[in-house]
Amino acid sequence: MPRPPRTPPLPVTAKPINRRTILKAGGTLLLSVLSPLPAAAAQILAVRVWPAADYTRVTLENDSNLKATHFIVPDPERLVVDIEGLDLNPTLKSLVAKIESEDPYIRQVRVGQNRPNVVRLVFDLKEQVKPQVFTLEPVGAYKHRLIFDLYPVAPVDPIAQMIEKGEWMRDDLAPAGRPELAGPAPDPLAKQKSEMPAMAVVTPEVVAPVKPVQPKVEKPQVVRMVTVALDPGHGGEDPGAIGAAGTREKDIVLAIAKRLKFKIEEQPNMRVMLTRDGDYFVPLGTRVEKARKVQADLFVSIHADAFMKPSARGSSVFVLSEKGATSSAARWLANKENLADSIGGINMKTHDRQLASVLLDLSTTAQINDSMKLAKAVLSEIGGFARLHKASVEQAGFAVLKAPDIPSILIETAFISNPEEEAKLRDNGYQDQIASAIMKGIKNYFAKNPPMAKSRIT
Structure with missing residues (x-):
């Protein structure tokens, strides 16, 4: 039987597979694995x-x-x-x-x-x-x-705000040295002049000359409006300390400040400026700046902080220190409060660092001495009904107390990190007690340190 014709082999077109080809293919695969994937969108x-x-x-x-x-x-x-x-x-x-x-x-x-x-x-x-x-x-x-x-575009002026609310009179805006801009000054002799009888006109030959009687004029006392700047800590992005039950420091201190504002405004010749009257963030330096713009006589910052241990309890009153904190707890609290700008969030490109340095450099011994008198008066009143964390006024480098010309204190009303004190801080009656004690302390301070006449800050 004849054999079938042999089929010619197909032409070979592929290159022989060698070691170099295998390495090249592996490298391509590795590059495809390591190539960056499209970036995921932010959430x-x-x-x-x-x-x-x-x-x-x-x-x-x-x-x-x-x-x-x-x-x-x-x-x-x-x-x-x-x-x-x-x-x-x-x-x-x-x-x-x-x-x-x-x-x-x-x-x-x-x-x-x-x-x-x-x-x-x-x-x-x-x-x-x-x-x-x-x-x-x-x-x-x-x-x-x-x-x-x-x-x-036109920044809000704290005095303009108070005028709008009826808390400031335009007569108060007369610059120093220009009393005529505030209206005519009262004549201290007006009453005596109006009560003096009319003198008849007579000739010298009839009666002898009469030496006029000089009325006794008492030295007029300085009577002016006293302005208190109340500073509820934290606000807005910065909630402050948060208690175990979810109580936020920023809410508690604003409530206490509003109660205290009402009590101060009931006093004759006293008015109040709040550095914040709602839930928004105010930088530390801006709080001080607001107080200076209204020529505040006192600056009272109100807080309810937390501590590392929930057992910490009691109220405290602080003033500024130029030489370091009076205790490790005071130093810890000051460092924590001074973080408010970082947590609340300030724009560092526009933040006035020069203002901060000026306030630091101008802090005076006289301001600290006056602050200490105010702090002792307030601490004494708070200690009359509440437990004190420490029986004496403490000092630390709180940034918000650095107004060079205003007696300034910071009050830690209680530790919100302590469950018992957190419950008290939520109580309306306790908030009112705290506000009343601060009010009495302010009145006692002014009774011994009456406000002097002051020139307008420029």
Whole structure:
């Protein structure tokens, strides 16, 4: 049987597989594994809005640092913010519902995906603002934060605020050396002159000259309005200490300050300025600056701090120290309170570091001595009904006490970290007792140290 024809072999086109080819293929596979994947969009964890007359703050808390650009669009006024590396999520959308109708600066906000990985926020404004947009690194319980601070073009003046509320008279604004701007000064002899009988006109030949009787004039006493600056600690982004039951220090101290304000305003010739009258953050230096602008006679900062051990209890009163703290606890509390700017969040690019250094350098022995007198008077009254953490006034380097020309004290009303004292701080009756004690201490201080006439601060 004949054999079938042999099929010719197919032509070989592939190169022979060798060691170099295998290594090259492995390297390609390794590169594909190690190549960076597209970056995941940042996640917005929380949005918060803090409206106030001073300024409105909007905070976006997120899991990574965000880059934002912004610009103003006029007629009507709008602030436009583009945030890179971000996709729209339900948390960010919830910002729309957080804008309150009584917000002094923001009418509404619109949120949308402007382009891939870029979210645009459009703030419709009620008036012109000077925006500050900045980021904050993680601190305390917070992750990364992107902050929008909307300030009015004309900064709010604390005296103008008090005039608007009827707490300050325009006559008080007369500059030193120009009393005529405050209206005519009263004539101390007016009463005596009006009561003197009219003299008949007679000739010298009829009666002998009569030597006029000089009326006795008493030295007029200085009567002026006394201004007390009350400083409720923390606020806004900075909750202060938080008790086991969830009580926030910022809420308690604001409630006590408002009670004390009412009691002071019941006194003749006394008025009050609050460094904050709502839930918003005020930098430490700004608190001091506000007190100086209204020519405050006293500065009283109110707190309810926490300590490392929940067993710590009792009230304390502090004044500034130039030579270090009087105890390790005082030093620890001062360091903790001085972190308020970091937690509350200040824009370091615009923060007036020079002001802080001036306040530090100008702190005087006289101010500390006067502060000590006030602190002793207040501590004595608080000790009449409450347990004291220490029976004497303590000293430490609290930044908020560094007004060079105002007696200043800081009161730790109780330890919010102590469950029993936290319960007391939540009680309206106890808050009223604390406010009454501080009021009595202030009155006792002025009884022994009457306010002097003072020139207007320039």
